Amino acid sequence: MAATVPVILALIGSGLDMSRVYKARNRLQSACDAGTLAGRRAVSTNGYDNAAKAQATTFFNTNFNDGDLGAKDTTFDSTSSDSGNLVSGTASTSVNTAIMGILGFDTIDVSVSCSATMGVGNSDITMVLDTTGSMDSTLSGTSTKRIEALRTAMKNFYTTIAAATQGSNARVRYSFVPYSSSVNVGRLIYNLDPDYLADQWPIQSRAPVYNTITEKVFVGWGNPVNSSQENYSTAKNSADVLHSTTEYKKKSDCENAMPAIGAWANNGDPFANDPSTTTNGNGQQVVTVRTDYPQKRPTYVCLKDSGKYYIYRRDQTRIYYVYTYATSDPVYETRTRQEFSHFVYKEVTYNTATYKTFAAATVPNGTNGADASYTWNGCIEERETESDASFSYSTLTGMSPSTALDLNIDDAPEDDDEATKWGPMWDEVAYYRTYTSYGNTYLSSSAETTQGRKASSYCPKQAQLLSTMSKTAFDAYADALNPEGSTYHDLGMIWGLRLSSPTGPWQDTVNVAPANGGKVSRHIIFMTDGIMEPSISIQSTYGIEWHDRRVTDDGTSNQAARHTARFRALCDAAKGKGFRVWVIAFGSSLTTDLKYCSSENSSYTASNATQLNAAFQEIAKNVGELRVYQ
16 A cells, blocks of 8 residues: 555646646647737737737736746747738746645646737728818828828738738728719719710809890902003103214204104013002002003104204103002991800709710800810719708618618619719809808809809819729829818718629629639728818809708708718618728817717727827728637
């Protein structure tokens, strides 16, 4: 019996102590896994830095308590050789024995290794981005503009997702809807079906008014009446030339002997002058052609020389002018013409059949009603809606009221129903009506006025359908975002959802199956730097609201609240269709409405560029999936 006691103690002790070692090893492995998972999740654009490493250590320490397991000298270390894509760790400890110490085994050493990575499955990510004018402002205490911070955060988001999918066959597609007071989706609609855009569209504009002028207009000259006139130039004498050597004592005898003066005869070719045109006192046009005939004749004279008289010859020359006239009477016609008087400011229905094709369209909107040509930039006006105060969405019945076609995400326009179609937002011809009272100018509610002003219009960068993108293409899109316009959250959500809905007009693009045959997770990232702030006088996707009143009953009352009601209903629709809606409030508070819009645990606030980047990084990590790497 005494001899068997050590053996029995060894058997029983080893069983008890090994049970404690196995428990410690399992706890150590779990803590190691937790540490690397936490470290991988803490990876930022700085890679696996000291902050991420500290996070891993903290989680390890939280999950492994030496005192609970009778362990000591516990160590944990984590590293990454690829900037945090894969985080590896090692952990070791010494477990105190309870019985084996009798046999000389006071501790048993345990060590484990672990690693964690993040993978992204098939994902469709639609970024609905507020690019309103406030995004051009500078962040407090920095020289960085908000739009610049957004561009950087977007690019880092792409880098994080790309790293998580590296070496996998996962498909990630991106769609973009920059929004302000309008959305630029015209090209996408036209490429899908040109008939989805209306050929006529009412726009708050101006039309030229002309006065009719009746006047006598000169149109030319009548048939010419010909006449002629003759005239001669003064005759000129040549030098005297001795005609005869006969001498005469008396002058009278000499003169009696002189030959008779010769007849005028043509002397050389006639010369025709170029026609000349004048107008006579009767208002007639006179075309004159003069022909010159040079002529010559001999004449004689008696001259005394050395007391004798001799006969001398003198040749005379002259020009015989013949004037030929063609006299014509003026011809007049009585005509009427339109002379610009003024513009009248009113709703004008424009023919948009050419304009919607992105070809130049000409309308009389220039100076003094002159024709001016314009080419569409791609922003649209929404189709028919209802000016209700409340809206709701149900997965069973859809959007209510159903007559608000602008909020109908899935139905495409019908060929024979103009109310279902979208219209080109023709910003060059948009004007609002005004009146002046006591020197002040106000918006007018009259149907027509002779006073108005050009309405401001803003058109953001063209939206993009879901597609896989290279980093170069993604970065180029981010860099092209342009901040301007007012804040219409509902417009962004309408088109972010419409472009990416699997049952919407672009479903053929949305529903392209990934090559790996896996499921697709759908995400909408809604980033804004402000509250809903529509305008009553700019031209937006809802026209000029003061005049068009598609959203409000009087052009102004409860305008923001009514747009917000649409926004909330659209957020319900997005979540009801299976989208995870992420919301980031940048440089502004996370309002109740923005919080309502987001999915559970999917909203962030960011007051500076660092926090905005962190929000995008958190979303990227949640789009992906952290896992222990085996």
